[in-house]
Amino acid sequence: VQSYNTLISILGKGGHIDRCRELDREMQRMEIMPNLCTFNSLLMMHVHDGKIQEAMGVLQRLKDAGLEPNVVTYTGLIKMYSRASKYNEAIEMFLEMQRVRCKPDLTTYSLMISVFGKARSLEDAALVFRQMQEAGYKPNVITWSALIQVCERNGKFPEMGAYFNEMQASGCQPDVTLYNILMGAYGRQGLSVQAAILFRKMQAQGVTPNAVSYDTMIQAFCHSKQPADAQGVHDQMVKAGYVPD
RNA sequence: CACCGAGCUAU
Numbered sequence: 001v002q003s004y005n006t007l008i009s010i011l012g013k014g015g016h017i018d019r020c021r022e023l024d025r026e027m028q029r030m031e032i033m034p035n036l037c038t039f040n041s042l043l044m045m046h047v048h049d050g051k052i053q054e055a056m057g058v059l060q061r062l063k064d065a066g067l068e069p070n071v072v073t074y075t076g077l078i079k080m081y082s083r084a085s086k087y088n089e090a091i092e093m094f095l096e097m098q099r100v101r102c103k104p105d106l107t108t109y110s111l112m113i114s115v116f117g118k119a120r121s122l123e124d125a126a127l128v129f130r131q132m133q134e135a136g137y138k139p140n141v142i143t144w145s146a147l148i149q150v151c152e153r154n155g156k157f158p159e160m161g162a163y164f165n166e167m168q169a170s171g172c173q174p175d176v177t178l179y180n181i182l183m184g185a186y187g188r189q190g191l192s193v194q195a196a197i198l199f200r201k202m203q204a205q206g207v208t209p210n211a212v213s214y215d216t217m218i219q220a221f222c223h224s225k226q227p228a229d230a231q232g233v234h235d236q237m238v239k240a241g242y243v244p245d
Numbered sequence: 246c247a248c249c250g251a252g253c254u255a256u
Contacts, residue, residue, distance in 0.1 A: 005248035012249095040249040047250090075250045109253040114252065145252040182251040212254045217254055245254095 001027075005037045012045030020045055032150075034065065040072050047080040055080055055201065071097070075108045087119035106132070110143045117150025123151045139167070145178045152185045160185065177203070180212050187220025192229070195220040211242045 004027055011019050015164040024042065028032055040209035046055035048164055064070060069077075074097040081090035092134075094112055097104065103110070104154070109132040116125035129147055132139070138146075144167040151160045160223040161169050164182070167174070174182075186195035202209065220232035 002248045007248095035248080037248045042249095044249065070249095072250045077250095079250070105250095110251045112251090142252045147252090149252070175252095179252045182253095184253065194251060210253090217253060222255085 001032055001035055001038065005035075005041055006040065008045065012041055013048060015049065017049060031153055036062070036067050036070060036073070039065070039067065039077060040050065043073065043076050047076055047083065050083060052084060054078060055092065069097075069102070071105055072103055074102055074104075075111060078108065078111055079209035082111065082115050082118065087115055090115045091119070102156075103135070104132075105141065106137045106140060109135075109137060110140075110146050112151060113143065113146040115155050117146070119142060120154065122150060122154040122156065128160040139172070140172075141167075141172055141178060142174050144172060145167070145181055148178070149181050152181070157185070157189075174202075174205075174207070176207055176210050176213060179207060180210075180216050183213070183220060184216045187216060187223055192220045192226060195221075196229075209240070211237070214240070214242060216242070 004023055008020050008023055011023070013043070020042065024034075027038070035051070039058055043055050043058045043062075046058060047053075049191060055077070058067065059073070062073070074093060078090045078093045081087070081093060091112075091223070094104065094108070094115075098109075109128055112128045113125045116128060125147065127141070129143075132143070148160050148163050151157070151163065160182070164174070179198060183195040183198050186198065195217060199209070202213075214233055217233045218230045219239075221227070221233065234244055
């Protein structure tokens with residue numbers, strides 16, 4: 001079963017749907033009982049593919065097999081609605097899991113902060129953040145990143161920095177993605193100089209820029225009408241072995 | 246310390 005789960009999980013993320021269906025049928029033929037992880041992997045495959053009906057079908061099979069959806073299942077369903085911009089359904093799913101006594105964990109909370117942010121309700125995002133801390137979870141860099149991006153989406157620029165400081169004070173180190181979020185925020189405001197300072201700082205801190213980082217900086221310089229600087233970042237990107245798209 | 250889920254990726 002575990003071998004099948006691993007394969008389905010990897011193939012599913014790669015978008016090889018038919019190959020996964022094949023494995024699914026093969027398991028049935030060989031009378032290998034799928035477990036919760038199998039169904040969760042199949043569910044995520046449809047979530048990545050944006051197929052809500054198919055995902056619901058997997059949920060039904062899971063229940064028919066006498067299994068109970070767990071926190072991973074619910075988080076996947078929330079993600080599915082979030083990706084489809086169906087925020088009310090995502091929130092409903094978050095409430096339902098708690099109704100059936102399935103405890104959200106750090107991953108669920110991080111996702112919900114992002115969902116509330118996209119639903120333009122910073123208040124609720126802050127509320128879940130607090131609920132999370134009351135439940136005894138310590139935010140990690142992903143949680144902080146989600147919260148900080150929610151601030152930007154809602155135009156709360158000063159609080160972005162405030163949360164960033166709070167994060168560092170709590171001993172949590174920024175990673176590439178968080179730097180990308182901050183550089184993007186400066187770039188979109190036309191503050192390419194600030195973005196460039198961060199770009200240098202991240203490297204000084206030993207955080208290696210990824211393709212998104214370079215892209216974000218090119219975007220920032222283009223936004224500020226600095227084609228020469230954008231070109232410079234482009235060259236650095238190529239030197240670092242990335243293929244600009 | 247390896248079966249599944251969360252944050253950045255242009256207008």
